[in-house]
Amino acid sequence: MNDINTNNIIEVKNLVKEFKGLRAVDDITFTVKEDEIFGFLGPNGAGKTTTINIICTLLSKTSGEVTLCGHNVARERNKIRNCIGMVFQDPSLDDRLTALENLYFHGLLYNIPRRTLKERSEEVLEMVNLSSRKKSLVMTYSGGMKRRLEIARGLLHYPKILFLDEPTLGLDPQTRNKIWDYIIKLKKSKNITIFLTSHYMEETEICDRIAIIDEGKIIALDTPDNLKNTIGGDIITILSEENVKLKKYIKEITGSDVHDAKEGEIRFEVKNSSSFIPKFIKNSPVKILSISARKPTLNDVFLDLTGREIREENASTRDSLRMRMRGRMRH
């Protein structure tokens, strides 16, 4: 981890953040390379947003070193603020203003000259397909449109790095796919580094590299393919009449651990499922009710590393307040 590389646009070393004795971020170290899509993957409350907030100068750190574009996060906040674009987890648009006005205010704050600002507003709106609605109040926008406008706004001042904190949270699956399409399109058309977080496993597959984060620690960091390769082959899920006996048998013939899965199923990993399954069914001492095989996903990687699945936990008070505020802001 000690490689001093000029291509590193973000360097985080031994970062710790404590809230009243609680370690939200627990000694993490990682780097983000220029022009890559870097993903933070982990359940709610893992420390993703806290880390992002520290990197983008919104939160102070307890200890550790963070540099971004060569600027120190503790000492050169304004330099950092100039080179980052931010799309927050919670909507931060002013919904009583139009899309153009939201962009205009943003541009003023970044000191973009008026004429340039006008051109760029058109350009970014075009990119996220909102040109036709640019003069509508944001309160008339759908969730997906708001998110697209926020992405456009984050790009307005041509940042070197764009942060996307849970960009698809609270959107329906179809809209979520569209948002990712925009992000991929953006990556193709501009030289920009993208740092995103998500707790939707499938969505982070577009990243060049992923850090899996849990309870404030990075527990794995690699390309999606390499992460999936850590799983020993294909995932097999079986529903049988007698799990205990079957588990013992599988352990004997494959040598791999067998886990209990949802709804009375058991799951395990084998190298080559297509030749394994016919042989297995023929020789099984127990009647098999159903069997399926699939390629490993990042969800399996997380399950393998932590023994838990990433899933929505009960909404905390803060989350429920957040939902209420969203409701309120719609009016």
Place this chain on the structure above:
Amino acid sequence: MKKELIGVYTIWLRDIKRYYRDKPRIIGSFAQPILFLFVLGTGIASSFSVFGGGGGRDFLNFMFPGIVGMTVLFTSFFSAMSIVWDREFGFLREVLVTPISRTSIVIGKILGGSTIAMIQGTIVLLFSPLLKIPITFAIFFKVIGIMFLVAMTIATIGIVLASVIKSMQAFQVITNFLLMPMFFLSGALFPLNNTLKWMNVVSKINPLSYGIDAMRTVILDNPTLQLYPLWLDIVVLASVTVVLSLLGTFLFSRQE
């Protein structure tokens, strides 16, 4: 420097734009003063004759500057306090990652809230002919100046509180235990020089008392109702504003 001025202007402009887009709020701003002045005020005024003594008409006149002050108080306070949720869930969060200093944000917010409060106060001032209170141009502009100063004082109080509290619940508590007492003990609804001693003492440390006094002095021009000289009112209001805006900027700039 120029960048910071643009920052202040941007924050201010956003509040103003939001205000004039919010038609229900503008219409609603008529409701409360009308209720206080023509229902509560008239009711109390007519009770003078029941309990003996006249002066009902005088009471309404006395109350009028207080209602103007009330409008300024509530508008300015709530505008400033909107930082609480705006920072957590709204536009302000976006502003915090831009290269604009926290000081500019605070100043922009104070000026924005004060401008809106001044506009709302002016709307109430337009009711004066109904009470047969003559407002000349000279008085009108003086009142506007006083309103802006009072609004700034209240906005800075709001900013200081908003910087220390983080939740909506705390906000309710502050409204009930600070804002309402401040209003009742400001001399807006009844004279304070004849009440209980403790009320009199509290009113002396209440910045709003000086604001209401200044407003009453300028609008009614009646020396018997005046508590302090006008210059003293202005000095107190201005000092409180300066001290609290420094404190507010400091508190707001703190990072967690």
